[in-house]
Amino acid sequence: MHGPVVRKLGTLVNLTNEEITCLESLQTESRSFDRHATLYGEGDRIELTYMVVDGWAMRYKSLSDGRRQILNFILPGDFIGIYGSLIDTADHSVDALTRMQTHVFAPQRILEVFGKCPRLGAAIAWTAGREEAILAEQVVRIGRRSAFERTAHLFLELLRRLQLVGLAGQRSFEMPLSQDILADSLGLSLVHVNRTLRRLRQSGLVKLVDKRLIIEDVDRLERLAEFSPDYIEASTLPPATQAELR
Amino acid sequence: MHGPVVRKLGTLVNLTNEEITCLESLQTESRSFDRHATLYGEGDRIELTYMVVDGWAMRYKSLSDGRRQILNFILPGDFIGIYGSLIDTADHSVDALTRMQTHVFAPQRILEVFGKCPRLGAAIAWTAGREEAILAEQVVRIGRRSAFERTAHLFLELLRRLQLVGLAGQRSFEMPLSQDILADSLGLSLVHVNRTLRRLRQSGLVKLVDKRLIIEDVDRLERLAEFSPDYIEASTLPPATQAELR
């Protein structure tokens, strides 16, 4: 069984054995983190790149008076610090939200992959593009959606992203997020998140059992939140690139 | 005199003549757009990449009921559709905010540059990373700052970005944005933007003459908005990459 990274990149291009070997060359060293561990903080030099095998993390920024905004959530299959070879100090922090398991390597290793396995390199670059698309959707969510829509929309995004790596069912997934964390992601107050969740529950749209989020009617919630999953899934690399990278 | 792209990339790496030639190979074909022209819309195939020589544009998403959120502003020196070789349909739209002048080329040309002039390629890739950093800052701005801080913060961002390409003075620049556009960038209503601008004016922080924004006291405004320009400027490429790309 392959890890979440292979699974995710595999939906994009059919990885050859050589490419899988190439990817595995990045997976020589493992490192795990406890909940609340800080992988790196604002201003730190970025010396390492991580591939997340298991667990959740968050990328965030803090203001001096304690306000905090979560930029996005990092899930299994995601990379942390891919831009390490291009940017030397971090402009945000990354904390583990659960216990995490990762592979670590030097950022320059990515550049080597581009040379050796260009098609795999393209798939990894695509990953970076998708990350930007997720960030863009986060801007719209916070800027132009109501608290109700925002929350629903985030849940649907998490559902889809987790499905892509085989960690969510048709309509449910483990969600290790406190309301406090949700608030800082959604740009809302903790109290208002609590009330919004209640509304979502009372409308029969979601159920929350233990830490598992169950979406009662995915279609209805998608319509309500005007959610479209295009920005998450890989269609394929455009034909031009496919040809270019042979 | 070189264009804004050379100027911007030049702050990052000292471009050799060969690299400048390499960059100029992307500037063979020009195209200009009228104000309000749509470069591409959500769902369109991305077939071309643009380098902006002059004029402003915006990247935005719309909801079905007419709500609109601007993701970021595109200024001279910026690229549009760099991910063209990786993503085949656009998940957002790009409209010209003023008359624009650009250079166009096929997305795959970027890949060629990576091969021929790797250091220049790295500088262009850095550009993409910076774009993500700007988007991240937009998330924080909208999610966790007050209307007053938001507006001030955006103005400072625009000042710095324009200074980088030589299009702003020490404390002022041409800003071709209506309040309606500002509102959709800041996640506020038009009316509230108007009132916020008045407050900024009455506090003696900014002045708006014709379409020129003058920041009365940049330091004070930066402190007030908790603005730090690190995410905009190039420090340098990290040493590891410099070595790698020789």
Added chain:
DNA sequence: CGCTAGGTTGAATACGCTCAAAGATCGTGG
């Protein structure tokens, strides 16, 4: 058993929104 982290609820307040209408500015055609 007591502490801490997280969840729930109420009450009062405030920030920003909507609706509405009236000026100002600019480009264009008569």
Added chain:
DNA sequence: CCACGATCTTTGAGCGTATTCAACCTAGCG
């Protein structure tokens, strides 16, 4: 060159969504 329409700005009034403050409840863990 002026008049007209279109676009953009300004202001008032009332409202609503989301915030703050505060308290209490619950579960898990040492």
